[in-house]
Amino acid sequence: MISTQDILNASILIVDDQQANVQLLAEMLREADYRCIASTTNPYEVCALHQKDHYDLIILDLQMPGMDGFEVMEALKESETDGYVPILVITAQPNHKLRALTSGAKDFVSKPFDLIEVQTRIHNMLEVRLLYKQLEHNNEILEQTVLERTAELHQSEARFRRLTELSSDWYWEQDTDGHFTKIFGPVLEMLGIKVDDELGNIRDDHGACWNEGEREILEAKLAGRRPFLDFVYSRIKPDGSQQYLMVSGEPIFDSSGGFTCYRGVGKDVTDTMRSNYA
Known part of the structure; x- marks a missing residue:
């Protein structure tokens, strides 16, 4: 006034x-x-x-x-x-x-x-x-505030990514169709898989055999848009050894409640699982 x-x-x-x-x-x-x-x-x-x-x-x-x-x-x-x-x-x-x-x-x-x-x-x-x-003065303050908040957001994202890298083997995002849109970390090399460039689907090129029961549970969680924490599933690798993976994920929704994507982290916990069963 x-x-x-x-x-x-x-x-x-x-x-x-x-x-x-x-x-x-x-x-x-x-x-x-x-x-x-x-x-x-x-x-x-x-x-x-x-x-x-x-x-x-x-x-x-x-x-x-x-x-x-x-x-x-x-x-x-x-x-x-x-x-x-x-x-x-x-x-x-x-x-x-x-x-x-x-x-x-x-x-x-x-x-x-x-x-x-x-x-x-x-x-x-x-x-x-x-x-x-x-x-005019209020607009200048607003513009400066937006610039500061944007810089803070970039810094926060960088910190989050760094923490993710330190606490897990990879970070992932999926779109509404279940296609991977972002993967950070050595997950592809670790699992010996490739990404289809046209569809964004992951496919296994080395004949590994996943535990179907565990995969069905995980896929049901994804299909139901439910969050999950430290879910462990496994596969038999081509060399006959068993590999255990642990993943966490959360669904992201827009302001109107519409599902937009999944994002989460994962890591190889084979050594931990072997020691538990030893």
Whole structure:
């Protein structure tokens, strides 16, 4: 929210070639408790002044010799970096109002001044301008927060992958059709299997014989989208030795509850199982 103090502390530039008009507007603003008031009677100075001080409001007279208010607005549009030029124009020509608005002015007041109207329009314009700046600031904070959270996520993923590598032999992911989409670790070499590049299916090229009962239990867990922890299954390798594998997996669902993938870890526990049965 924009407070009254925020509005009264906003920076204002008065531009009018008539010193009397400048003094009238400045006095009116001071009486209304505005604190940051600057002025110039030279329209050629406006762009440089605005680039230096970034005024929250420019009160601009249209009828000025040498460089009129329309030319000042064109110059400001070229120099303004954020695309928002906070200009309130002053004109004694009714037919200039529409042209001023299409040229970039945000509002206008007519000569001779109605002080209540001028104060109201100034207050309203400053409130909009400060809200615009606040929105820009919030967007910058949001963008920075997103960048920081993204960096944290990448770091977290890297730590997770490293921990996975240390605590297991491989990490795996399957899509909704059961095809392996990611495998990290030496699982392919360990099991002597290959991945079908077209379908993502794993196939055993060495004639190993899996324990069908254990495989059916594991496949039922996968088909039922159920999590499983440290499930052990085995196979007889071509050389006649028995190999034991332990896998854990969890199903991943989207915000609407739809299944998206499985992910998990696995390791060869043959030595452990042999020692248990020894």
